[in-house]
Amino acid sequence: QVQLVQSGAEVKKPGASVKVSCKASGYTFTSYYMHWVRQAPGQGLEWMGIINPSGGSTSYAQKFQGRVTMTRDTSTSTVYMELSSLRSEDTAVYYCATNLRETTVTTPFDYWGQGTLVTVSS
Amino acid sequence: DIQMTQSPSTLSASVGDRVTITCRASQSISSWLAWYQQKPGKAPKLLIYKASSLESGVPSRFSGSGSGTEFTLTISSLQPDDFATYYCQQYNSIGTFGQGTKVEIK
Numbered sequence: 001q002v003q004l005v006q007s008g009a010e011v012k013k014p015g016a017s018v019k020v021s022c023k024a025s026g027y028t029f030t031s032y033y034m035h036w037v038r039q040a041p042g043q044g045l046e047w048m049g050i051i052n053p054s055g056g057s058t059s060y061a062q063k064f065q066g067r068v069t070m071t072r073d074t075s076t077s078t079v080y081m082e083l084s085s086l087r088s089e090d091t092a093v094y095y096c097a098t099n100l101r102e103t104t105v106t107t108p109f110d111y112w113g114q115g116t117l118v119t120v121s122s
Numbered sequence: 123d124i125q126m127t128q129s130p131s132t133l134s135a136s137v138g139d140r141v142t143i144t145c146r147a148s149q150s151i152s153s154w155l156a157w158y159q160q161k162p163g164k165a166p167k168l169l170i171y172k173a174s175s176l177e178s179g180v181p182s183r184f185s186g187s188g189s190g191t192e193f194t195l196t197i198s199s200l201q202p203d204d205f206a207t208y209y210c211q212q213y214n215s216i217g218t219f220g221q222g223t224k225v226e227i228k
Contacts (some may be wrong), residue, residue, distance in 0.1 A: 045166065045209055046217040095165055106213040108156035112165035
């Protein structure tokens with residue numbers, strides 16, 4: 001069955017970086033785009049960016065340009081999201097998400113990871 | 123960027139009620155709209171895509187309608203499992219979400 005399994009919770013100090021992983025299984029990893037979405041405590045959902053696991057191309061929301069890097073490892077079917085220069089406002093649950101019916105960039109998300117809580121605190 | 127505005131932010135209702143949530147886009151998105159349900163501590167769950175298509179396994183009491191800039195999610199008869207937060211998402215361009223509507227027990 002399809003699974004997106006994310007890495008565990010992280011606690012970081014302001015100014016540090018965090019790298020969250022999302023390991024995919026149960027489908028052809030390189031055929032479907034992967035997105036990252038975050039959710040601050042008690043807040044809504046915010047799209048961060050997208051990676052094409054096949055070629056590695058990325059597109060990021062303007063808000064995160066220069067601070068976020070998304071990469072992938074096809075040998076382990078894993079995508080990574082690294083966010084740098086962390087501040088308290090980056091405290092959030094970070095999700096990876098994909099759509100396995102469409103191979104286009106713009107899709108709704110029918111599969112989600114379980115989420116990774118990143119806490120930024122001094 | 124396309125902005126999505128949901129209303130209301132909070133909705134108090136009773137089991138058996140008919141519930142309607144509205145989502146407005148800042149520009150036309152054709153029918154490229156999805157609805158999600160999220161419960162505390164869980165990832166969102168896709169309910170509706172392409173404005174009115176029911177995701178597999180989702181109860182038929184959920185329905186979506188609309189096109190262009192105005193959309194609605196309707197729950198025909200609210201069940202205890204439906205108390206949750208609902209989000210719309212446009213995917214005409216890379217997706218942005220509404221701010222959410224919390225459906226709580228009246």
